[in-house]
Amino acid sequence: MKLIHKLEIEGFRSIRKEKLPALGDFTAFAGLNNSGKSNVLRALNAFFRAETDPGQAVTFGRDYSRPDLTKKKKRIRISVTFDLPAQFKFRKGLEAARDFLGGNQFEIAKEWAPGEPAPSYYLNNEPKPELEARLRIDQFLSLIKLRYVPNRVLPIDVIRSEHQALRDVLVRRLGRKAKVQEEAFESIRHASEKLVQSLADRFSRAVPNAGAVRLATPTSWNEMVFAFGYRLTQNNVEIDDSFQGSGIQSLLMFETLYLIDRDYFQKFGWQQAVIWAVEEPESSLHTSLEAQVASYLSSISTDPDSRLQVLCTTHSDLMLQYADKTVAVEQKDGRSSLRMLPDSLSAIDRMSRAGVSRWVDPLLYYPLDPLILVEGKFDHTFLESALAFVRKRRDIRVSYLERLEPTQKTGGKDDLQKYVQNHASAIKTRRKDAPVIVLLDWDAAGKKDSFQKHFKPDDPFKVLAWPNSTFNPKLGATFHGIERSYSDRIIREGEKRGVKLFRSDDGTCAINVEEFGKVKQKLHDVVKEGLDPEDLKHLKPFLDEVLVAAGANL
Numbered sequence: 001m002k003l004i005h006k007l008e009i010e011g012f013r014s015i016r017k018e019k020l021p022a023l024g025d026f027t028a029f030a031g032l033n034n035s036g037k038s039n040v041l042r043a044l045n046a047f048f049r050a051e052t053d054p055g056q057a058v059t060f061g062r063d064y065s066r067p068d069l070t071k072k073k074k075r076i077r078i079s080v081t082f083d084l085p086a087q088f089k090f091r092k093g094l095e096a097a098r099d100f101l102g103g104n105q106f107e108i109a110k111e112w113a114p115g116e117p118a119p120s121y122y123l124n125n126e127p128k129p130e131l132e133a134r135l136r137i138d139q140f141l142s143l144i145k146l147r148y149v150p151n152r153v154l155p156i157d158v159i160r161s162e163h164q165a166l167r168d169v170l171v172r173r174l175g176r177k178a179k180v181q182e183e184a185f186e187s188i189r190h191a192s193e194k195l196v197q198s199l200a201d202r203f204s205r206a207v208p209n210a211g212a213v214r215l216a217t218p219t220s221w222n223e224m225v226f227a228f229g230y231r232l233t234q235n236n237v238e239i240d241d242s243f244q245g246s247g248i249q250s251l252l253m254f255e256t257l258y259l260i261d262r263d264y265f266q267k268f269g270w271q272q273a274v275i276w277a278v279e280e281p282e283s284s285l286h287t288s289l290e291a292q293v294a295s296y297l298s299s300i301s302t303d304p305d306s307r308l309q310v311l312c313t314t315h316s317d318l319m320l321q322y323a324d325k326t327v328a329v330e331q332k333d334g335r336s337s338l339r340m341l342p343d344s345l346s347a348i349d350r351m352s353r354a355g356v357s358r359w360v361d362p363l364l365y366y367p368l369d370p371l372i373l374v375e376g377k378f379d380h381t382f383l384e385s386a387l388a389f390v391r392k393r394r395d396i397r398v399s400y401l402e403r404l405e406p407t408q409k410t411g412g413k414d415d416l417q418k419y420v421q422n423h424a425s426a427i428k429t430r431r432k433d434a435p436v437i438v439l440l441d442w443d444a445a446g447k448k449d450s451f452q453k454h455f456k457p458d459d460p461f462k463v464l465a466w467p468n469s470t471f472n473p474k475l476g477a478t479f480h481g482i483e484r485s486y487s488d489r490i491i492r493e494g495e496k497r498g499v500k501l502f503r504s505d506d507g508t509c510a511i512n513v514e515e516f517g518k519v520k521q522k523l524h525d526v527v528k529e530g531l532d533p534e535d536l537k538h539l540k541p542f543l544d545e546v547l548v549a550a551g552a553n554l
Contacts, residue, residue: 041311
């Protein structure tokens with residue numbers, strides 16, 4: 001969920017004046033140690049909670065960026081532009097706050113000045129009557145919870161600190177089920193099992209050797225005043241979560257916080273959204289668990305029903321892979337600069353060159369997700385759009401040669417075959433359930449064996465080709481590659497943009513072969529604007545076959 005759209009920070013610690021124009025559902029701030037990454041999260045903590053670190057209030061003398069020798073007004077200013085999603089609601093009694101803000105997108109700024117005990121409030125860069133602005137803006141901000149998780153915090157302490165919230169969740173789930181004393185503790189046990197079922201399932205996939213996990217609950221009235229925790233069962237022996245490694249505790253911490261935050265959205269409308277500001281979530285995690293946490297943070301923040309936005313600092317290439325936005329943080333002469341990077345591939349490349357994160361072969365990106373390689377950007381755009389209409393159990397990544405190798409100028413079947421051959425050893429190290437699948441154009445089906453010969457049957461590698469069954473019967477042989485599977489709607493839209501077609505007596509369409517490049521681009525422009533369900537008319541059976549090959553079928 002993109003609740004915070006823009007962020008501007010001025011005069012705060014190492015940040016003199018920086019603007020971020022478009023944050024994502026899951027935004028990673030990457031940079032070397034002491035570059036100022038955590039100051040971005042502290043600035044948000046100051047904005048929402050009037051403290052920089054837990055229990056430490058904003059103090060102008062300490063938190064102002066640096067002594068300024070000019071006569072310019074000295075101030076700390078943190079400005080947040082909100083873009084409220086449709087599911088964000090103002091509960092009854094807050095109509096005045098909603099009307100005061102004036103719409104779904106607005107900018108709120110807080111400004112601290114020397115000698116002033118509290119910040120001034122601004123709405124859309126204009127000062128408002130102080131008492132009303134403070135009241136209405138604070139009412140709005142009370143609907144949003146900021147969770148700031150510093151790197152030095154112990155995950156088990158976070159879990160323990162939330163035991164009251166866990167009890168609240170469990171009580172709401174119980175409702176009226178426990179009507180008599182004899183049934184009370186059995187009802188609590190069943191409710192707790194249901195409560196943490198998805199947590200337990202993901203945990204067992206992420207750490208298969210850690211054992212089963214359950215929520216500790218009371219078994220008698222003497223235990224009713226208790227602190228929630230987890231019990232992990234190994235070889236029929238239950239072990240307290242405090243005896244687990246910090247990596248397992250970290251995974252349990254994130255799962256617990258999301259369980260609580262997701263449930264609180266349903267509690268009388270008091271909480272409408274949550275922002276997680278997490279320092280280095282990869283700390284203490286081995287690589288496979290790090291990938292699980294990165295994927296989990298991505299999934300819970302990008303879920304269409306989510307009311308969670310995640311911002312984190314990181315040195316991890318895996319966090320950069322799964323984040324939908326990356327900000328490079330650099331410091332020079334004590335001053336931090338923030339720069340939004342265009343995509344995850346350029347972010348990983350830049351951060352590895354700067355020594356921030358590891359270099360990883362692009363074929364090993366997104367290690368938990370199947371990867372489909374196609375012959376070029378036209379196939380990539382169409383397949384990604386088509387897969388968006390297909391319900392699947394897992395994410396599927398789609399890429400092509402020019403994207404994997406920015407210096408590569410062409411990406412046809414021959415270049416792709418050579419690339420796969422040169423990177424066969426890397427492909428073989430991928431997980432069995434996250435294979436690389438080469439998807440060839442229908443007119444390159446004869447090349448399948450030249451790809452497959454470098455791999456054994458049990459390697460995480462497969463080759464498929466678009467079959468004749470995906471053709472639109474109204475498109476003739478002058479259409480090549482993916483274009484021959486385009487729907488009538490796409491062709492009609494292309495004609496409106498200047499695509500010239502020749503139709504035979506039976507209605508079959510043809511194009512001037514010499515102009516195919518221009519036709520291809522114009523049709524691609526139509527596809528980029530999005531597909532309709534009818535565009536998959538000829539493709540759906542083959543897309544199901546692709547999902548089966550990827551292990552992401554229903």
